[in-house]
Amino acid sequence: MATAVRLRQLGHTVKLIDIDPQWRVYGAGITVTAPTFRAFRRLGLFDRIVEHGACVIGHELFHYSGAPIHRFDDPELEPGLPAAGGIMRPVLHKIMSSEVRRLGVDVVLGVGAERIVNQPDRVEVTFTDGTTQSFDLAVAADGIYSKTRSMLFANAVTPTPNGQGSWRIVAKRPEGFTRTQFYVGHENLVGINAVSRDEVYLFILNPDPDRKWIEPAEQPAMVRALLADFGGAVAAIRDSVSQSSSIVYRPLEAALQPAPWHSGRVVLIGDAAHATTPHLASGAGSAVEDAMVLGEELERSGSDVPSALAAFTARRYERCRIVVESSLAIGAHQLARGPAARLGELMGAASHALAADY
Structure with a gap:
């Protein structure tokens, strides 16, 4: 287009x-x-x-427990351009x-x-x-x-598969969310990014060498299991995941x-x-x-x-x-x-x- x-x-x-x-x-x-x-x-x-x-003004890095590690204020690439953002x-x-x-x-x-x-x-x-x-x-x-x-x-x-799977879950935007968040230190890399004034999507990149098919009815429980060890804003989103949640999964290839x-x-x-x-x-x-x-x-x-x-x-x-x-x-x-x-x-x-x- x-x-x-x-x-x-x-x-x-x-x-x-x-x-x-x-x-x-x-x-x-x-x-x-x-x-x-x-x-x-x-x-x-x-x-x-x-x-x-x-739009967001920068990035925040967290340990997967929710403990903050570093905050980045991204410089403008061009005048008036946001540092990053998202959209559905x-x-x-x-x-x-x-x-x-x-x-x-x-x-x-x-x-x-x-x-x-x-x-x-x-x-x-x-x-x-x-x-x-x-x-x-x-x-x-x-x-x-x-x-x-x-x-x-x-x-x-x-x-070619890269050995990982990608999960995306749409959720309510946390209060005061102004920076994209990344959670590291775990085998599952997790991030949260805003896509509207009211919504974010949480992504999970997890090891998936077998490229397993997950039935839609089983996906909410799988998401909660993948996020079981996480704190911070991830924990709140995890606990809100239900059968009615918007979840998209696919194995990664390039x-x-x-x-x-x-x-x-x-x-x-x-x-x-x-x-x-x-x-x-x-x-x-x-x-x-x-x-x-x-x-x-x-x-x-x-x-x-x-x-x-x-x-x-x-x-x-x-x-x-x-x-x-x-x-x-x-x-x-x-x-x-x-x-x-x-x-x-x-x-x-x-x-x-x-x-x-x-």
Whole structure:
């Protein structure tokens, strides 16, 4: 959707297809980092995200017992940009999909790409409804299990598990909550981030080498067990978890497609090219940055689409590699129960790299 918005802003005619006829979104809350806020501001959606989401002024680090360790006041990345924040995924989806439609994007739902054929001056796409259409450019944002990646790239990667699971639980926002909270020292890493004036989501990253399926009816008890040793605000949220709680669970995987990310006039973006684990909260932000850079390179290259796509990968690969590989390193460090100081170094180095402009 970010790419559709940006290309329409630049005057291009855009068709957006989504295989889901209801165009639904799954998940709980999403963390928005300062670099992601920067990308959303340049896309023109910042004010609406701030209005319907939440902003924080920094971070707090706690021992899992609830004892405070350190408080961080994060510097401004740009004037007026929050240090971090969050928003519910369905709310973000509504903001972005409304903008897509407002800008006149041709949205076709319940349709996928069945066949993609590159020609010297166009790309032909045959859709699952049997129709075929030609385009100057096809952008594949079809996720970590991208069919386009498998269809067009002989060296297509497959997602690799990192040995952890991710839980997200939506809860009432604690009184006086102004900073994202992290709880360390336990095999389960826990954090709390605001997603609205009234709500937070708590996340748990726990060892899960077997990638076990947890029945929804069993999930509240599992969450309470994973949080049994925790104090502070975590304890209050744990004790409020019930069968009616909003809980989302998934095993973690990552996939970094080698360069180039384009084949002829088809380009992979977002999770199709660089799916990451959530340790740096930069998956969605990287996708929005992709949209902005792709627009810039298309403007610079004019009608030479393959050159624009080559320049796009050249600008994006290293930054996205840092996100994916640093996130995996942080996860491996957590699984090894390494010292908290080293964890801080890994996160700090990656955050410093992402603070640089894309």
